[in-house]
Amino acid sequence: MSSAASDPEKGRVENITSNGGTGRTRVSNDVEEYGPNSGDPVSYQRYPSHIANPGPMGLFSFASTTFILSLFNVGTRGISHPNVVVGMAIFAGGLTQFIAGMWEFPRGNVFGATAFASYGSFWMSYATIFIPGSGIMAAFSDPQELNNAIGIYLIAWFMITIFFLLAVLRRNVAFTVLLSCLSVALLLLAIAEWGGMEQVQKAGGVFGIVTGLVAFYIGVSELLVAEPRAVARLPQGLLHT
Structure with a gap:
């Protein structure tokens, strides 16, 4: 089971995960990014995507x-x-x-x-x-x-x-x-x-x-x-x- 607490206005999503009997545990992938993607470096959970930086x-x-x-x-x-x-x-x-x-x-x-x-x-x-x-x-x-x-x-x-x-x-x-x-x-x-x-x-x-x-x-x-x-x-x- 997994639950998510998100604050889209701040560009941050925090994931709380557990295996829930499935044998799988998702690992948070916090990154810092600059440039047009954010006004300043922010830490957030990136959505699963293979899209390169446009x-x-x-x-x-x-x-x-x-x-x-x-x-x-x-x-x-x-x-x-x-x-x-x-x-x-x-x-x-x-x-x-x-x-x-x-x-x-x-x-x-x-x-x-x-x-x-x-x-x-x-x-x-x-x-x-x-x-x-x-x-x-x-x-x-x-x-x-x-x-x-x-x-x-x-x-x-x-x-x-x-x-x-x-x-x-x-x-x-x-x-x-x-x-x-x-x-x-x-x-x-x-x-x-x-x-x-x-x-x-x-x-x-x-x-x-x-x-x-x-x-x-x-x-x-x-x-x-x-x-x-x-x-x-x-x-x-x-x-x-």
Whole structure:
């Protein structure tokens, strides 16, 4: 027989097990984890799963899409229209990151699942605005009304990012920097949409570039930590071939 006392809000599950006459005793598998999976190292019982850490995949998808769009926002190489990022926003920043969020759920990672799934949805919804077939942009006859609507959209995601920031504030330096830069970028881009100020848009693009670079850094660090663990789990015969 086994009973479990869980506290999902703290990311911790404690198992109390006994053999119960079955001759089997389950052993607790407490681990410590950093990065997007938690604001700080926490000890918890991992759910039985063979799913690898999807964090690097989600971070690289987020970083690459944010980096490209931010380069467009600062007018790199004379580019003034961000529509080329639509493909990246749908499949990399959107679909791939959303899948990473879904894979975080069976790993017992509430923060990673919520963040990746949310920003994956953000990128897919953002891309949809710029797809002509969606009819969203065509529905606005007044360009300023469209800008105001996009500004409200960005402010909503600024608020969501602030909520994520509160979850990691003073607990994880890298993610505090990442979400702080993203918050400023979204706020500046919203103000630029409302006021039509090109310099403010470029400033938002600069913070977006920094956000992308920080996300790349965290993704690489997660990948380098995951690789030795993956090699250690390989069958010994494969290590000597």
